[in-house]
Amino acid sequence: MTKTITRRDWLTGSATAAAATLALSGSKAAAQSFMAPNVNPTAENPIRAHLNENVYGQSLKARKAIADSADASHKYAFQTLFQLLGLMAKLEDIPQEYVGLGAGSTEFLEKAAVFNALAGGDILLPTPTYGDIARFGRTLGSKLIEVPVSDDMAINLDAIRAAMTKNVKLIYLCNPNNPIPTIIEKNALIEFINEYSDQATVLIDEAYFEYVDNENYESMIGMVKENKNVIVTRTASKIHAFAGMRFGVCYAHPDIIKKMFGLFTNTLALPAMRGAIASYQDMEYQAFLRQKNKECQTIVSNMLDELNLEYVKSNANFIFFNAGRPSKEVAEIMKKHHILTGREFAPFTNWVRLSLSKPEEMQYFVEKYKQDFG
Ligand SMILES: Cc1ncc(COP(=O)(O)O)c(C=O)c1O
Structure with a gap:
């Protein structure tokens, strides 16, 4: 059954009910939106x-899983944690040892900044970009080398190359960038990683990955699979709408994953994990x-x-x-x-x-x- 929610429905406030009916009656994804x-x-x-x-x-599948999880939230949720780890590995066709989970991707940015500071490293990054790495770096007393975007407002890899020093141990590249939604061309990024990942960990923040529709773009999980010194971070806060629920995933060499999480993380709440299992399959x-x-x-x-x-x-x-x-x-x-x-x-x-x-x-x-x- 298909039925559209009319403007009148919205205006009279009956849209919520109308859309909820749709959600229950139709299997179409469009029918899922009951937030007017x-x-x-x-x-x-x-x-x-x-x-x-x-x-x-x-x-809706995630919402149901989240609601249903109340019944089991009094127990430690290790089984669900490993189920989710397995799913995130399977979706990217990568062994489970390369996957780390967290309560949002901020957790990975924070850990990367901490390990860089412990090693006494500087952080190299474009500007403007997403601000957390710089914020954590500053708090930890790390030197930041910030490289302005080019005239076309894209991240300028050549200028980043020119700013590279021996003491840089972490390079942060947000792709697509934020607040400027440009991408770094895939071959240029692969070349850059090949050039610098022996010297420094290259963190590729792919928070907006799911929205990209550009043939020049590619996730750098491929470079993780090639065992480069790369961390790819993803978040459920964007397309999965988990900003308040909190879930993120990162991909890196098992040595990096072990360093960041020990055996595994235990910061994740059951509702977020059950919700993520449903959401990532929808x-x-x-x-x-x-x-x-x-x-x-x-x-x-x-x-x-x-x-x-x-x-x-x-x-x-x-x-x-x-x-x-x-x-x-x-x-x-x-x-x-x-x-x-x-x-x-x-x-x-x-x-x-x-x-x-x-x-x-x-x-x-x-x-x-x-x-x-x-
Ligand atoms: C590029 C980028 N990375 C990371 C984050 C933080 O995401 P999370 O909610 O997963 O901690 C954001 C949030 O806006 C973002 O824009």
Whole structure:
């Protein structure tokens, strides 16, 4: 049975019920979304376009697994932990000894920064990029060597090469990058890893991996399989909508995995593990979310083209555009419409990072943006 949720359903607030009915009656992934688009945002319930979350929420299969886990949460969950470890290995066709699990991928970034600091190493990274490694490095007293992105706003591997020193023991590359959703071309990255992974651990943060649709992109798990000194990190916080539930996975040589986790981690809660087991196997829901993300990309880039604003083609679930005015000003005005946009990312103070939440919400954003700035 197919039934579409009408705009009237949304407006009258019966969308939740309507979509829940759909979810129960249909097997289509699209029917899973029972979190209604927020087309009447308020101060208490704004459109969340600031933190690159998946506002559709978790897969229904994951939600059920999470709810059902309450009955077993009084027990240590080692069996589930190994089941999840096995699944994450199988999905990437890699032996289980190469896999580490954590409560979000932040855990791996933190561990990598700690091991680098213990070895007295410096950290080499592009800027701007995702800030956690730099934050942890600073806290631990490590020297940071930050290399600006190139004029086309992509991570500049040649400039990173030029900045390399003997004391660098950790290189952080976020691919796709954040806040600028560019990718590093696969062959260039493989070449870079071949060149530098004997000298330093190369950490490739693939938080937005699931959203990439670009023939020039490739996960660097292949380099892990070749036993290079590489750590690939992934998170369930994005397409799997586990930002608050917490689950992440990393892939690295068994020596690195052992160093980071001992035998295995025990930081994971049963609901997160059971939810992840369900979510990572729900390919249909992931395909639905990728499709919705594309619709959002089209809606926003059409507006940017129309207004003649410069932007970086998105390889993730957010877009980065030059508003021609301070992003702080845009954020303030959008907040009055109850739309939250990304914070300022120096030195690109006129550029706005907009998370691609839902097509209906992006349409609302476009309407308000044009009203104020068009
Ligand atoms: C590039 C990148 N890496 C890591 C993270 C942290 O993810 P997690 O929630 O898995 O700790 C984020 C979160 O936004 C991110 O953008």
